[in-house]
């Protein structure tokens with residue numbers, strides 16, 4: 001079965017073709033081709049995503065990207081068996097573009113559709129790796145909009161173990177980066193700057209480290225950085241790097257501690273890290289070290305599939321399609337800009 005996946009929830013347009021494996025329920029299929037267009041440069045001038053510009057750009061990019069994945073895979077639309085697309089959560093206008101395109105294309109081809117939860121795509125993205133995890137596992141989802149720990153017991157069986165009470169981890173990275181004068185989205189740039197920072201020179205709090213639950217809170221950390229920057233006055237390059245280092249060390253310590261606690265609570269031996277912040281090298285170093293000591297295996301998506309992409313949507317669509325979940329005739333649809341992942345339970 002050939003599944004076409006379309007992602008347009010925020011500022012990346014992604015299109016991909018995934019071929020399911022021969023055995024139902026076995027993810028061992030194959031990503032045939034994928035293409036991505038990132039709007040980051042366009043939004044940089046505004047210091048963040050401008051929703052209306054995002055929607056209009058998705059309109060421009062979707063068809064060329066589709067042509068590209070078809071050409072690269074040597075397939076035609078006649079070979080496609082179902083179309084999966086991101087139904088939510090995300091920016092309403094951006095979601096509408098991908099959803100309307102997918103539904104319209106499927107209706108014209110007489111194909112079924114598989115509307116998907118964006119975070120399910122992130123959650124399952126490590127299954128695209130050469131060394132994939134095997135369900136069940138604990139997932140740490142850390143993106144620009146979400147920070148959650150989930151118990152993953154099967155396709156569509158996701159239980160929320162803990163989440164952020166305020167800012168998402170990626171959001172905290174981006175806001176702190178902005179404070180330090182780095183361009184949007186600052187996560188990756190901040191972590192590069194942190195590599196040159198000296199450990200322990202600047203001290204910052206570890207919010208909710210010992211709260212006894214699996215929740216996070218990152219907005220206070222961002223405020224603590226602001227206070228620190230004001231205290232220090234004009235920062236020189238080394239001081240900026242030291243502050244970046246302190247921020248990254250604090251956030252990584254909390255993420256690692258809570259993730260390991262979640263693994264322990266479930267008794268699972270596998271931890272999956274997904275979402276844009278999963279690309280953070282310090283987070284990977286610290287998690288790998290702690291997990292190795294505890295006999296836990298950690299799985300990450302390939303770097304290119306950490307941030308938004310069409311491949312994870314095509315994969316999640318393929319797994320749902322094989323499991324007979326969420327398949328519906330094309331034609332009518334509604335996007336879901338706000339949509340808790342735990343609502344998928346059993347759906």
Ligand code: KG4
Pocket residue numbers: 010142143144145146169170171173174185186187188191275276277278279280281306307308
């Ligand atoms: O998963 P994603 O593409 O978007 C959402 O679905 O939200 O994640 C984007 C987030 C941004 O906040 C970005 O700054 C952050 O991931 N990010 C990073 C790194 N690379 C991307 N944060 C920390 N370190 C990185 N290396």
Ligand code: ZN
Pocket residue numbers: 118122143144275276307308
């Ligand atoms: Zn995302």
